[in-house]
Amino acid sequence: LGAGVVWLEPRGAELLVPDNLRDSVARGQMWTDGILSVAPPSAVASGIATNNLTVTVVTFASGLLFGLGTVFVMLNNGVHLGSVAALCVREGLGLKLLDFIAAHGPVELSIIVIAGGAGLRVGSALVDPGELPRAQALVLRGREAVKLVLGCAPFLALIAGVEGFVSPGDFFSSGVKALLGLALGALFWGYLLRAGRAPA
Numbered sequence: 001l002g003a004g005v006v007w008l009e010p011r012g013a014e015l016l017v018p019d020n021l022r023d024s025v026a027r028g029q030m031w032t033d034g035i036l037s038v039a040p041p042s043a044v045a046s047g048i049a050t051n052n053l054t055v056t057v058v059t060f061a062s063g064l065l066f067g068l069g070t071v072f073v074m075l076n077n078g079v080h081l082g083s084v085a086a087l088c089v090r091e092g093l094g095l096k097l098l099d100f101i102a103a104h105g106p107v108e109l110s111i112i113v114i115a116g117g118a119g120l121r122v123g124s125a126l127v128d129p130g131e132l133p134r135a136q137a138l139v140l141r142g143r144e145a146v147k148l149v150l151g152c153a154p155f156l157a158l159i160a161g162v163e164g165f166v167s168p169g170d171f172f173s174s175g176v177k178a179l180l181g182l183a184l185g186a187l188f189w190g191y192l193l194r195a196g197r198a199p200a
Helices: 002-008 010-016 019-026 041-064 068-090 094-101 105-127 134-165 174-195
Strands: none
Touching: 002 010, 002 068, 010 068, 019 068, 041 068, 041 105, 041 134, 068 094, 068 105, 094 174, 105 134, 105 174, 134 174
């Protein structure tokens, strides 16, 4: 939705894309280029880890609002990402954006989607508890949802390090970043699929 609005009507970026990002793109620069000149990679990774954890927890916990909070957070993040991506493509910075998100994007976006699924699992207990009382259904589905979020926790820390040390700048080539992103994505989903299997 965000990408479509900005692609079809460039002035839509004024509503959907923050001012600092628009100014940077208008100058033909990625706002990510100066990250490491402002703070060392360790500080960047720490800030990213805090932000990622906040987004994950808010996405999950807002499911307590009958799932509507989770839907809002997911839509808001999706519209924001889509509008920024469309603006970068329109202004010839699409490849630079892809270069930045290639290493951490597959895992980071997967975690947000899983947190959304966990939040909706909690919300479903309030909307449709089945034959159980709502409180009991909330406890049972809440345990399942918490396991999903906790299963992602180690990867939140890992991906913050990748986003702080690997994604910004040009120390690593685009090919290396893409291969790392695919490898981490495969490792992440392989881990989740194996962890979710019932014993034989």
